[in-house]
Amino acid sequence: MVTLKTFYILLFASALFCPLKAQQSVPHLESCTEQLKKQLDTVIRNEHIPGLMVAIVKKDRILFADGIGYADLEQHRHVSPHTAFHLASITKFFVAMGVQQLVANGKIALTDRIHDIAPEIPFTNPWEATDPVRVVHLLEHTAGFSDVELNSMVNISGKPLTGLDALEAVSNSLTVRWRPGIKTSYSNPGYNVLGYLIEKVTGMSWDVYIEQTLLSPLGMDETLFDRNGQRRPQFATGYDFQNGVHRPMPFYLPSGNGAGSALVSTANDMAKFLYYLLNGRADSSLLRPEDLTEMETVHSTLAANAGLQTGYALGNDLFPNNKKVSFRGHNGKGEGFVSWVFFNREAGLAYAISANAVVNLWPVSQAIEELLTQDIEAPKLTTFPLDKDSIAPLLGHYQFTNPKNERWEFFKRIFGHIELQHISGDKLIVDKGNGQIDSLLHMGNGIFRLQGDILPYFILARDAAGRPFFQGYGNGFYRPVSYSSVLIRQVPIYLGLIALAVYFLYSCVGIILTLLRKMKPIDLFIPLLPVLGTFSFLFAFRTMGLTDASHKELFASFNWTSFSIFAGMLLFAILVISSSVLLYRRWTYFNGRWFGVLLAFSHFFIGYLVVLLVINGWIGVPIWMM
Structure with missing residues (x-):
């Protein structure tokens, strides 16, 4: 993998090749972009990125709209300006623009109650009478909904979900956890609800509405919303890089109705979109500059009401990536793809990048921003003393x-x-x-x-x-x-983990003593069973992580993988309880000895871990039925 040292050498070389200038000529910018392309080519080789989609735009021109590397390794198909990448959660920005169009046209308002627009939506809000869920809460992730559950992350039905069926598929996340409008908590199902609201208000599918009112006017003919998970000739293949091998990832049907994750686009089209963001259009069907400004405003959080305007706004967030200018936008991460879209309308700078492997895009982003901001000076900031x-x-x-x-x-x-x-x-x-x-x-x-x-x-x-x-x-x-409440919650967990570590050491010694016939097998099982249960739990947790990374479809049905995760976590509780029963039965042997007190102390805090995991749904809950 590329080291930070290598990356900074590349940036330094770029700075030498493209010095700062107050006014840049077109040939100068073209030479800089050619140098940038060489840098990125080196980065993707060292970072094991198969292919990269890049669109770079300044207010007066499109600097770069092309690809680097391979869209498909098996077919040796290169990335071109017309290669389509799955942009995952960047979909939310487009859906938010669709909602803002409805707001601008007076069809809905940001303050409208969801229940008034579509009372049939299956969500639960204990505070609905006084603090209803509103349109703006969905746009800014402040409704209090959870993110999507494991068994709802992909659609395994074989057909796209539409209407209320799509919301029912993610309804296990549509419970409000605190009064809406207080704080942000990112929720993909919230954007599924927005997709349904677009359909309810317009009478057409949410993706068709956005295609007609945004994509078509901008000439984004290569962009679509992939709701059926079918491979197309222009699609890049997503990869999972493990142990030196790129493994092709499947194309899943999106969760719910796809309004949070279905966008697929090309460098050519994303350049058109970014150029529109920076310059606007006279076309009445598109958002006006004041509408775009509204989308960059945070409306609903306590922090925003108190004066902080850095946070998640209407389908976009503000990122602290650059030390000269601020970039707003969205990122996306899906099966085999990771994508960033950043822009600053005031500075007239924007770019979009996507890789067909789940990797860190930071080196790519920094190289592009170095090019875009080389003639900008860092702002001089003022601070104020605290009273x-x-x-x-x-x-x-x-x-x-x-x-x-x-x-x-x-x-x-x-x-x-x-x-x-x-x-x-x-x-x-x-x-x-x-x-x-x-x-x-x-x-x-x-x-x-x-x-x-x-x-x-x-x-x-x-x-x-x-x-x-x-x-x-x-x-x-x-x-x-209070600090005491922090300790009350944390200390028992630490003691439980220490007890498991002690039991591991005790079991290692106990096995030797049992083989030498200096310890009864039944006494060995008192520490050994919790240790075996811990290994079972860790195996299940590891399996869950690997499945989440590469085979999400296995969470949605009963199969060996989903059952092994369920059974592995459950076995931890069963073995700890069995060990406790053995300790109780052997208590008279240990009673009055400090060793017996130590065992009881250890069991109490290990049991605390079991109860904590049961209460929070890690043990005893079949993943495929959540």
């Missing part, structure tokens, strides 16, 4: 509260703990634990930026009820807690 009396009541320990999925990310609620400190001046210190400390610079009104960033991504404020909150680290939302 000690005002900041003091807001300091202390905070807990993370908004995981994407409550089942699989419950541990983030437990371990997502930070401490806010203020020493003096304009700095807010964030202690993330394990020696990780960030220094945030105050930009005024409780808004902060990370040292080295040009935009603020953090805010420390109070809600309408006067309760403090902190938002930062990728739209993470934190509430104040």
Whole structure:
């Protein structure tokens, strides 16, 4: 793989070849893009990227719209400007533009209640009477829905899902977990609901509507929404790179109605789209500049109401990738593809990249942004001192509260703990634990930026009820807690893990003692069974990760893989309970000995781990029936 050292050498070479200039001629830009293409060719070889789609646009011209590498390794088919890549979640930006068109035409409003537009949608909101789910909440991922569950990530029915059937397929994620409009939690099923709303309002399929009102006016004839999972001649093949081998990935039917993931496009078409974003069009069917500005505005979160405008807006987010200008856009990750679309309309810069392998696109992105921003100077930023009396009541320990999925990310609620400190001046210190400390610079009104960033991504404020909150680290939302409550939740888990480690060592010694007939086999099973259960759990967890990466369809039905994940996790609980029964039966032998007390202590905290996993749905829940 390419090293950072190699990558920076390439960037340095580019800087020498394309020096900074106040005014750039077209030949100069063309020479720079040729040099960039050579850099990217080196990067994809070293990063094991089969092929790369690239579209680079400035306000006055399309600089580059082409491909590098192979669209299909087996057929030795090269990527061309017309090779189609699956762009996954970038679909959401296009769906949001479709919704914004309806808003601009007066067909719906961002504040409309979902229940009023389509009362048949199967969602649950305990706060619906006072805090209903609105259109803007779906667009900004602030409805409180979970992300898609494992058994709903792909459609194995063999036909595209439409209408309410598509929403029923993801209904296990459509339960509101907190009052809508407080915080962001990324949810693919929320965009399935938006697709259905487009259909309800327009009377046509959501993808047909977007094709007619956006793609066709822009001449994006090579772009489509792949809702049937069929291979087409112009499609690039996605790959999974493992152990030095590229394995072709399947083409899945998308989850739900595909409104969160079905977009397929080419470098040629994405260049047209980006040029439109930067320049607009007089065509009345397209969004006006003021509509696009509305899409870049964050409306619904507590952080936005308190003044922070860096966050997920209407189908797009703001990214801190560059130290000269800010880029807004979306990224996508699907089976064998990873894609980024970034733009800055004010600066007149935009680019889209997609690789047909799940890799880190950061080196590619940085090389392109080096070209686009070489004649731009970094902004000079001003900070403001914090008022000690005002900041003091807001300091202390905070807990993370908004995981994407409550089942699989419950541990983030437990371990997502930070401490806010203020020493003096304009700095807010964030202690993330394990020696990780960030220094945030105050930009005024409780808004902060990370040292080295040009935009603020953090805010420390109070809600309408006067309760403090902190938002930062990728739209993470934190509430104040006492340190004792943090310890109460974390310490038993650490003790349970320590107990399992002790039992592992005890079992190793016990096996030897049993073979030497100095220990009874029944006493060996007391520590050995939890250890075997732990290995069973880890095997199931590993299988789940590998399946998620390359065979998601196996989650959606009963098969050996899905059953082995279920059984492996369940076996952990069964073996721990069996060990506890053995300890109880042998207690008279251990009673009065410090060793017996140690075993009981260990079993208690291992049992705590089992209960915690059962409560959070990791044990005893068939994945194919979630």
